[in-house]
Amino acid sequence: MNFDLIIKNGLVILDDEAKRLDIGVSSGKVSAIGLNLGKGAETIDATDFIVSPGMVDAHVHITDPGGGVRDFWEGYETGTNACAKGGVTTFMEMPLNQVPATIDKESLLIKYAAGEGKLLSDVGSFGGVVPFNLKGGIQELDEGGVSAYKCFMATCGDRSIDGDFMNVDDYSLYEGMKQVAKTGKVLAIHAENAAITDRLGEMAYQNGETTLAAYVKTRPVFTEVEPIRRAILLAKETGCRIHICHIACPEGVEEVTKARNEGVDVTCETCTHYLYFETDELDSIGPIVKCSPPIRDKKAQNGLWEKVNQEEIAFVTSDHSPCTPDLKDKENAFEAWGGISGVQNNVDVLFDEAVQKRGMSLSQFAKLIATNPAKRFNLEEKGCIAIGKDADFVFISPNNPYTLKAEDLAYRNKISPYVGRTIGAQIERTILRGQTIYSKENGISTKRIGRFIK
Template sequence: MKYDLIIKGGKVVFRNEVIKNDIAIKNGKITAIEETINNEADQIIDAAEQFVMPGMIDTHVHICEPGRTEWEGFITGTKALAAGGTTCYVDMPLNALPATIDKETLHLKAEAAKGKNYIDYAFYGGLVPGNLDRLKELSDEGVVAYKCFMATCGSDNPNDFSNVDDYTLYAGMKKIAELGHILSIHAENALITDRLGEGLARKGRTAAADYVLSRPVFTEVEAVKRALYLGKETKCRLHFVHISSAEAVEEIIKARSEGQDVSLESCPHYFTITSAQLEAIGPAAKCSPPLRSKEEQDKLWQKLIEGKIDMLTSDHSPCPPELKKSSSNNFFEVWGGITGCQNNVDLMYEAVLKRNLPITDFVRMISSNPAERFNIPNKGEIAVSKDADIILLDVNQSYVVNGEDLFYRHKHSPYIGRQINCRVTKTFVRGNIVYDLDKGIVGSPLGKVIRIIREEEAVNV
């Protein structure tokens, strides 16, 4: 058989081991994995001394098209994702306008995405006050899961996303449980964090450190515990996004041990930047929940090493530079969101090297666990018949993050100036090279949308 592509001599990362193998690809699928493959192929890639891994599946990305395409559109966002080693992502129901909260707004989002994605993609639906009767239609249209905010969110624009009250959270969980879906939750106590922030502002305390003080660890933990209790009552499957504290991790793991169907994610910035560094980096590193102290960060690292963090995601949340500024130097006023998806894989892999985390565990967190949890078909591991979504990682290269090399629409990032001691060199989506370190982005957008059928059968369109 003549193959379309053979990747030769790489250190292939499987579920439980790393083996030097060749990988043959035909018609977008992995067709053969052997010690040596000598067949003819249209293209042969030498991967010697590099890790050959399944591409990252980033289940937490904010593409702001339509409505806020000037923040980040599908073209720029997925170029950055591809360059960072991501081969499939799930788009959050915010910060586009209108927010994705019903069939009509989902169709607007899907139409805007056509022909613009360099990698495969799927969509979240939103749970917000007033759309309980629209949740089923989102399910029928194939959303991967639902997302809600317990923290305050939104704007004066009536088409923007808004946070849930406790009744909407409870009733939404009941409905989502009936539909057999997962509810992903941004867990922070809205009332306490808002009031703490207002109190600090009245005292003129609006620096970066004051913002961190306004969102202490207990406000995350309390919201997690409240959501877990409602999830237990409603039998709703839950997923907690961007968990920033070890205490919250333990509450989730405890609930799981008691029988709840629950998972969690965290993000590279919580492991690589501390709150003490926030002042120096500035608004580019503002996020919610906020960065934590070195002590809290070390505790979170320990939970990751113990295998208690299911997946890593970017929470890529871009905005124009002017929204990262305040005329009064009020840190509370600047947009809270980190632009970071282009450095997901190499940044975290370099970091885990220092903590002796097995690469197989790392790959589970970025690939197989997201695919399995969110029922994303044919992806998440290197195996025969799976989609040939593959990345090459060279641990013998290092580089300094340069703003001009970023593919984002707006080239700001908290990682600019940081040296990273490994590098994604190639990204393949269904056997097609979409990013090459020497050539940059390759070819035209080829991403396909993934729809989840209600009977839990997923399809690529």
């Protein structure tokens, strides 16, 4: 049999094991897995590499269009370049920080148009749930092909910007959940108690606090746990399927596990940065590592690793949320933008930390970065290496350390808390639907073959 592409001799991660196999690709799909498959129009020798499903990063912010106010934040071209270089073949795009926010048919079409001809990875779109789209907007988004929905229980958005996102109040959350439930899709939730964290932050700022350590104290663990409980209660009442985003504390995961054991359709994620950084080092790094929920202490980090290993956390994401350098370059941490640029270093950092340092199996690693998010958000052609699936792969070069430099970053604004860190594995090649979109030898492809998944 002849194939468009044969990948030979790689250590291939399958559902329950990793084996040295060949993969045959035809018309962008995996068409054969085995040995001595035949001939390919193109053949790639993967002898030295682990062949993993391409990452499905379930939490990425792209600010395209910028609406005249965020035009110099991350765009589709640079954002998907970074995805390609980092082994991310598909990502789920949040309905903010683009302007206008993605909250109805018109704004969804504007977003699709903004990405036309710019994508180097595939993109699944989230629609927003906000107080002002409860009279038809949620249904329009469903008809427009969004994969899921997103809301904020924490304060978000800039009320001076027309069309910016907005957090939900309790009624909007309840009504939004009822409407999302009718679509059958998942509502992803940023769960922090807005009233308490806002006031604690105001008080700390007024008292002259300036450090990231002080910022972390204004968002204590219970301000995550309480809204998670509230969201779960409303999910029980409405029948809405929910997903808790970027949990930063094991106590929050425990609430999700308890609810799931009680029959609630709820999952959760954490982020690579919560598994990598800890509070004590934040001020030495600076505001580029500020995010919310905040990066917590070593005890919380160890607890998250336990939850990951016990498979209570469904997947790990980047929550890639970049901005312009001026919004990070603040002496007072409370004045800095809260968001981390991380999509390019999810796979290599997590592989190093999980597999190489902690002994995670390759099959569990693949589930964390690809299989589980694809299943949760019904990306039927993504997430695993199996016949009939999209031929999306990342070649990982294990035990091959390098030190990340700012010039290595493909982001529009080359800032990241991982700069200067030595990472113990490298991305050798990224393949999307059978086509190489990045290789260490040739760099990032100029062929914009990515597409929106509708």
